[in-house]
C-alpha cells in the first residue's frame with residue numbers, strides 16, 4: 001500500500017476538494033442532476049500551478065511538497081512497462097450517449113460503469129476528461145492533447161489511464177517512416193531488431209531506446225507496481241517491441257473522440273452541460289489492449305495533488321482531425337500542469353523555492 005493510506009486520510013478530511021482528475025470520485029462526488037461546478041483553480045497567473053498550494057491551505061500543500069507528483073516526463077527508468085495482458089479493462093458502450101460537461105478547467109464525459117482489474121484490485125470507471133497540450137511528456141515531447149480516464153476502487157484508490165492524442169494525418173494510410181526508419185515495413189521486420197532501428201515517428205508511440213538519453217532515474221518499488229518488476233527488463237523491452245510491431249500506429253481520427261467533440265461547441269461556457277450522441281468506447285478499450293502501459297505511482301495533476309494515484313499511460317495514441325483540434329482548443333485553451341520531477345525526487349516547486357532563496361539571501365560560508 002506504500003504511503004497511500006496516510007495520503008488518503010489527509011484527503012478524506014478535506015471537504016472542499018476541487019479537482020478535475022478526481023472529479024466524480026470519492027474526492028469530489030458529482031452532484032446528481034445538479035449544476036456543473038466550475039473549478040476555482042486555473043493554469044495561468046496567480047491561480048496557476050505555481051500557486052495551487054496556496055489556494056487551499058493546508059489541503060493543497062502536497063502540490064508543493066510531494067515527491068511523487070504528476071505529470072512527469074515519461075523517460076525510460078521513470079515507469080514500469082506493463083503488458084495490457086496483465087490488466088482486464090471493460091467499459092460498456094454508451095448507446096444513449098452520456099453527459100458532457102465543462103468544468104472550467106476541463107471538459108469531461110461521465111462514466112456509466114466499466115471495470116479495470118489488475119493484481120487483486122478492481123476499479124470502476126468514473127469519467128474521462130481532456131488536457132491540452134498533453135500533461136505527460138512522451139520522452140521529452142508534448143503531444144497535442146491527453147485523455148485521462150479516471151477509475152476508483154471500492155477502498156477509494158484512484159487509477160488513471162492516460163492516452164496521448166495527436167492530430168490525424170488526413171488521407172494517409174499509415175505513418176510514413178522517416179530518416180532512420182527500418183527499410184522493411186515494421187510488421188515484416190524481426191521483433192528483436194525493430195526497436196533498435198525504430199524511427200522517431202514510432203519512438204513517439206512508446207517504443208523508446210535508451211540511446212542518447214540521460215541515465216535512468218531509479219524509482220523505488222511501491223505497492224502494486226513492484227509486482228510487475230519480476231520480469232527482466234530485457235524481456236519486457238522485447239515484449240514491448242513485439243506489441244508495437246503487431247499494432248502499428250493508426251493515423252485515422254478516432255470516431256469516439258470526434259463524436260464527443262462534435263458537441264464541444266455546446267459547452268463552450270464553463271458550467272454548461274450537454275448530451276453526447278451514442279458513444280462506442282470499445283474503440284478506445286481495444287486500442288489500449290493492443291498496446292502496453294507505462295505504469296508509475298504518481299498524483300492527481302490538479303489540486304489537491306493527492307499522491308498514491310496508479311498511473312497507466314498507454315503506449316497507444318488516439319487522434320482527432322485538425323478541425324476538431326482547433327474547436328477543442330478554443331474551449332480548453334490551456335490546461336496542463338507544469339512537468340514534475342521524476343518520482344522520488346524533490347518536489348520541483350520546493351526545489352525552485354530553495355534555489356530562489358539562495359539567490360535572494362546568499363548562504364553563509366559555513367553552509368556552503
Ligand SMILES: [Zn+2]
Nearest residue numbers: 020021148301
Ligand atoms: Zn486529468
